[in-house]
Amino acid sequence: MSVKVRIGTRSSPMALAQADRVSAALTALDPDVAVEIVPFTTSGDKWMGPLSQLGGKGAFTKEVDAALVEGTCDLCVHCVKDIPGDRDLPEGTVIAAHLERDDVRDALVHPGGLSLSDLPDGSRIGTSSPRRAAQLALHWPRLSPLPIRGNANTRLAKLDAGDFDALLLAVSGLERLALTDRITEILDVDTMVPAIGSGTLALQCRTDDTPVRDLVARLDDPMTSWRTExxxxxxxxxxxxxxxxxxxxxxxxxxxxxxxxxxxxxxxxxxxxxxxxxxxxxxxxxxxxxxxxxxxxxxxxxxxxxx
The missing domain is CATH 3.30.160.40 (Porphobilinogen deaminase, C-terminal domain)
Structure with a gap:
């Protein structure tokens, strides 16, 4: 009997690319699987102020999680780094699989191709991550991290408009968007220690949805799950x-x-x-x-x- 899987995801270009990846993986497992992608614009996507005013990273997941609990979708695709660490998953849901981990590193994007060490003093580095800003201050204190919001495409547009001198972004995100040509420097993991769960996609299902849960579990990469845990x-x-x-x-x-x-x-x-x-x-x-x-x-x- 065929299984229908409605994939809930954020509506950003990167999130949709990630959902397409999961859709392709599911149909490769079983050509009879009927997949539908259900996009949501989350409060985190709409809000351009500090994330802390929306309850933090949960702003990127709570609407999709709610749809899963309510039955509007059957599967959520989340970047592990966006799943809050100070609260449990919504009751009745479980992470059924982690896809094989992508590149965990951070990348510099500079229009002139310079590295962080070559940038002039006071250069404005756009980043929404306290982790990146702190490590930038640690290793390159003469540079100026500035907050930036929006998806990767929006941030790159702001860079191109001259609002920032350079950006720090995830290598994996740029790979998913086929934008690796914008990368000018990749930072090593001991200098810029990655985010928790960086480069990893988690697939979340309802605990009692046995057909979908069993299907999705077949996509799990044990090494990635081990490291992520x-x-x-x-x-x-x-x-x-x-x-x-x-x-x-x-x-x-x-x-x-x-x-x-x-x-x-x-x-x-x-x-x-x-x-x-x-x-x-x-x-x-x-x-x-x-x-x-x-x-x-x-x-x-x-x-x-x-x-």
Whole structure:
């Protein structure tokens, strides 16, 4: 018997490209699957002010999550980095799969092709991420991070209009939009530690929707899920919010062993707390790294940034 899957997604060009990717993967699994993409314009997409005034990153997911719970769609496609770390998933929903992870790194986009180190003092760097701004202040304090909102296409248009001198964007996002030709520098993961869950798409279903859940589970990449759980476990234990400069990146260190690098910073980059540990149990590893950061004062640092 064929299964119909309505994919709920944000309506931005990148989100629609991500939904198309999932649609293609589902039909490749089973040509009889009927897929419909249901776009939503979320409050985070419409609001151009600070995300903290809308409750943080949940502004990009709550409308789509509500549609899933209400039955308007059967599957949500979320960037893991947009899923809040300080609250549970909506009751009755579950992450059924993580797609194979894309590039986790951050990229500089500069119209003249310069690198961050070559940019003139005071250059205006557009970024909506406290994590990027803090690490920019840490490594390139002579540059000026400025807030920017809107999807990647909107931000690039603002750059081209001269509103900013350069942008920091996700490599994976530019890849999904076929805009990698705009990249002028890719930053290494030890200098610009990635966002929690960077480069990863999560597929969320209703817990009791067995046909869709079983189908979607076949798309899960176990290595990506393993690494994501370590990073998300750290974020949960830190109880980080949308304006917390928290970074974390897990890699496979050896067979059956993960290494997790966690970093918590002040917005101006003057305080940097770091921990790096290894282990086989992703949840325990993330919790342990978080505890190491908390012993260094991460709780006070994160709470000082809450509004």
């Amino acid at each position: 370590a990073e998300r476990s750290m974020l949960r234990a830190l109880n980080g919010h949308c304006h917390s400069p928290i970074a974390g990146y897990a890699i496979q260190e050896s067979e059956g062993v993960l290494s997790l690098h966690g970093r918590v910073m002040s917005l101006d980059g003057s305080t940097v707390l770091e921990a790096r540990e290894s282990g086989a149990d992703a949840t325990a590893l993330g919790t342990s790294v978080a505890e190491a950061l908390l012993r260094q004062g991460a709780r006070e640092l994160i709470d000082s940034l809450a509004e």
